[in-house]
Amino acid sequence: MRRESQYDMSDPSKASSAMPGPVLSLRGISKRFGAISALTEIDLDVNAGEVVALVGDNGAGKSTLVKILAGVFSPSGGAINFNGAPVTFPDPSAALDIGIATVFQDLALCENLDVVANIFLGRELNPLKLDEVAMETRSWKLLNELSARLPSLREPVASLSGGQRQTVAIARALLLDPKVILLDEPTAALGVAQTAEVLDMIERVRAKGLGVVMISHNMEDVRAVADRIVVLRLGRNNGVFASHATNAELVGAITGATDNSVSRRVQRRADISEGATP
Amino acid sequence: MSDAPKVAAPQGPMDRADVRVTHAVGVSGAMGAFLDRIRSGDLGSLPVVVGLAVIWTVFTWLNPLFVSSVNLVNLLFESSTVGVISLGIVCILMVGEIDLSVGSVSGLASALLGMLWVNQGWPVWATVPAAILMGGVIGWVYALLFNRFGMPSFVSTLSGLLAFLGLQLYVLGGTGSINLPYESFLVRFGQILTMPHLVAYALAAMPGLFVIISGYQRIARRKAGNLSAGSFGGVVLHAATITIVLELAAYYLNLSRGVPWMFGLFAGLVVAMNYALTRTKWGRSMTAVGGNREAARRAGIDVRRIYTSAFVLCGMLAATGGILAAARLASASQQAGTGDVNLNAIAGAVIGGTSLFGGRGSAYSALLGIIVIGSISSGLTLLDLSSSLRYMITGAVLAIAVIVDSLARRSRASHGRA
Numbered sequence: 001m002r003r004e005s006q007y008d009m010s011d012p013s014k015a016s017s018a019m020p021g022p023v024l025s026l027r028g029i030s031k032r033f034g035a036i037s038a039l040t041e042i043d044l045d046v047n048a049g050e051v052v053a054l055v056g057d058n059g060a061g062k063s064t065l066v067k068i069l070a071g072v073f074s075p076s077g078g079a080i081n082f083n084g085a086p087v088t089f090p091d092p093s094a095a096l097d098i099g100i101a102t103v104f105q106d107l108a109l110c111e112n113l114d115v116v117a118n119i120f121l122g123r124e125l126n127p128l129k130l131d132e133v134a135m136e137t138r139s140w141k142l143l144n145e146l147s148a149r150l151p152s153l154r155e156p157v158a159s160l161s162g163g164q165r166q167t168v169a170i171a172r173a174l175l176l177d178p179k180v181i182l183l184d185e186p187t188a189a190l191g192v193a194q195t196a197e198v199l200d201m202i203e204r205v206r207a208k209g210l211g212v213v214m215i216s217h218n219m220e221d222v223r224a225v226a227d228r229i230v231v232l233r234l235g236r237n238n239g240v241f242a243s244h245a246t247n248a249e250l251v252g253a254i255t256g257a258t259d260n261s262v263s264r265r266v267q268r269r270a271d272i273s274e275g276a277t278p
Numbered sequence: 279m280s281d282a283p284k285v286a287a288p289q290g291p292m293d294r295a296d297v298r299v300t301h302a303v304g305v306s307g308a309m310g311a312f313l314d315r316i317r318s319g320d321l322g323s324l325p326v327v328v329g330l331a332v333i334w335t336v337f338t339w340l341n342p343l344f345v346s347s348v349n350l351v352n353l354l355f356e357s358s359t360v361g362v363i364s365l366g367i368v369c370i371l372m373v374g375e376i377d378l379s380v381g382s383v384s385g386l387a388s389a390l391l392g393m394l395w396v397n398q399g400w401p402v403w404a405t406v407p408a409a410i411l412m413g414g415v416i417g418w419v420y421a422l423l424f425n426r427f428g429m430p431s432f433v434s435t436l437s438g439l440l441a442f443l444g445l446q447l448y449v450l451g452g453t454g455s456i457n458l459p460y461e462s463f464l465v466r467f468g469q470i471l472t473m474p475h476l477v478a479y480a481l482a483a484m485p486g487l488f489v490i491i492s493g494y495q496r497i498a499r500r501k502a503g504n505l506s507a508g509s510f511g512g513v514v515l516h517a518a519t520i521t522i523v524l525e526l527a528a529y530y531l532n533l534s535r536g537v538p539w540m541f542g543l544f545a546g547l548v549v550a551m552n553y554a555l556t557r558t559k560w561g562r563s564m565t566a567v568g569g570n571r572e573a574a575r576r577a578g579i580d581v582r583r584i585y586t587s588a589f590v591l592c593g594m595l596a597a598t599g600g601i602l603a604a605a606r607l608a609s610a611s612q613q614a615g616t617g618d619v620n621l622n623a624i625a626g627a628v629i630g631g632t633s634l635f636g637g638r639g640s641a642y643s644a645l646l647g648i649i650v651i652g653s654i655s656s657g658l659t660l661l662d663l664s665s666s667l668r669y670m671i672t673g674a675v676l677a678i679a680v681i682v683d684s685l686a687r688r689s690r691a692s693h694g695r696a
Binding site for chain 1: 292293496499500502503504505557558559560562563565566568569570572573574576577578579637638690691693
């Protein structure tokens with residue numbers, strides 16, 4: 001938290017949100033798969049009403065980190081704090097219950113079910129006599145809040161476009177009123193117009209006061225919507241950037257190929273901060 | 279989230295705000311939407327209705343006795359036993375698995391019924407549940423093999439097909455068949471008991487009434503929720519059609535022996551299964567698991583439990599079908615459940631429109647499909663054709679049904695329908 005404070009100041013939108021602390025905060029998260037360290041001492045803070053982009057090369061550990069936050073993996077070490085209290089996620093539903101919703105890259109929608117059934121899958125109202133009307137009403141409300149444009153909620157998801165499916169997946173993640181939403185590559189499979197729609201949607205989610213963690217490979221999308229950009233490299237923190245960081249800075253931090261002043265500065269700061277954090 | 283600022287409230291119902299979408303209005307609109315659906319491969323029960331019309335026309339032309347009331351009552355008796363087994367197949371196909379051993383399980387259930395009831399002297403009220411329970415246990419074992427050891431269901435049930443046939447022969451012992459007492463209720467239920475005419479008419483009126491009442495409630499609730507509701511006239515038309523068809527059928531069957539109680543039981547099971555599959559969380563989970571297992575798991579559905587419920591239900595319904603078949607024949611024999619029982623049960627579900635690929639189907643497909651199968655069987659028997667031809671023709675019909683299913687699936691994929 002301390003080491004991001006400088007960037008928080010530089011972002012005017014942050015000044016207005018007088019949050020006592022980050023809603024989600026990771027300290028020293030590590031994950032080992034046998035001999036391989038997928039994540040080493042990762043720190044990450046997510047404030048309410050902010051979009052944090054998680055970028056990094058293939059194998060940098062982005063997806064592993066998201067899976068830890070979603071409760072799919074449990075970390076080998078480190079602490080997760082949610083609203084200041086330490087939490088653990090024994091299974092995915094625990095993360096969901098606490099208020100962390102995840103939209104996976106493959107969306108995990110049932111194509112043979114309609115939109116309403118997908119949004120309420122596993123959480124149907126009135127299990128013995130499904131309340132279709134209440135579920136449909138709630139679905140329309142969720143989708144309208146996202147200003148989503150869907151033709152009908154009674155068509156199977158198979159008939160929707162990629163962007164519309166992303167919309168349904170995000171609406172489903174919002175159903176339980178989460179505090180933090182994780183998006184794994186939300187724009188990877190989308191065209192230009194659909195990407196813009198999804199980015200708009202992410203901003204609307206942020207406006208609702210949710211913390212958003214977004215993984216992306218697309219620097220343009222990241223800079224367009226993120227308040228802070230957290231770079232992972234080889235399973236370690238490799239700098240935090242504001243959204244106005246240049247492409248060269250980001251690429252340098254992601255690849256580590258350029259040993260430029262920025263990466264050195266970031267590394268120095270990281271070292272100081274790690275020394276300061278008990 | 280409810281206190282979030284309301285998006286500019288649409289003038290009409292919430293689900294009609296998007297101008298890009300065409301919505302079918304009125305009767306011609308409904309017809310157009312129906313044709314669109316058919317063209318894109320969303321066939322529903324259309325193939326089976328068309329097929330049934332063709333089959334009935336051909337058989338009536340070959341032998342007018344086919345559509346006689348007497349023959350149709352027999353057809354219903356005959357179809358009900360395999361129909362119940364087919365209902366279990368619908369269940370297991372919904373989750374995208376298969377049970378190839380339903381014939382053997384039904385045969386084993388009938389053998390168990392004969393052994394416990396006639397030979398051991400158990401009361402019938404204890405024997406029937408015991409046999410059904412045995413079917414459930416078999417299904418549970420399949421589920422265990424599937425969930426714990428990842429054994430593909432077609433292999434585990436194929437081995438079950440042989441194993442339980444062996445167990446059936448073992449239970450029956452040297453005699454090979456056990457006769458059930460003719461005067462018992464169970465055998466009378468399977469052979470002669472039909473509904474009094476008035477009861478048949480009353481029951482035939484029920485579905486229409488139900489459509490009216492539930493349609494009225496649905497429209498009222500959707501209007502209250504600011505959703506488009508459709509017209510009550512359409513509901514009345516739907517109900518009237520159902521009622522007229524069913525009442526005419528009841529009248530025609532009442533010309534001879536009337537509607538078999540056993541068919542009443544089968545139809546009741548179909549209606550209950552349809553409710554469970556479409557109106558409960560369990561049914562929604564079944565469809566989801568059949569459509570995308572991983573998505574269902576991530577949505578928090580206990581996928582293993584859903585598979586277990588499907589296997590257990592399939593086993594129990596197979597055993598129930600076996601008991602009904604034994605009652606129908608008044609004996610538990612070595613032949614029970616062998617031959618074409620397996621194939622007919624699976625073919626019935628598939629012909630009726632339940633997809634072999636999982637995630638699509640309806641309880642009514644068991645009813646429709648088994649009437650097709652029963653009609654073919656009955657028609658060929660009336661023509662005095664040997665069982666060799668009957669097997670070949672039923673096999674060909676199943677092949678055609680699966681081809682239609684596959685083609686429809688491909689067409690749905692290219693038209694953006696699941």
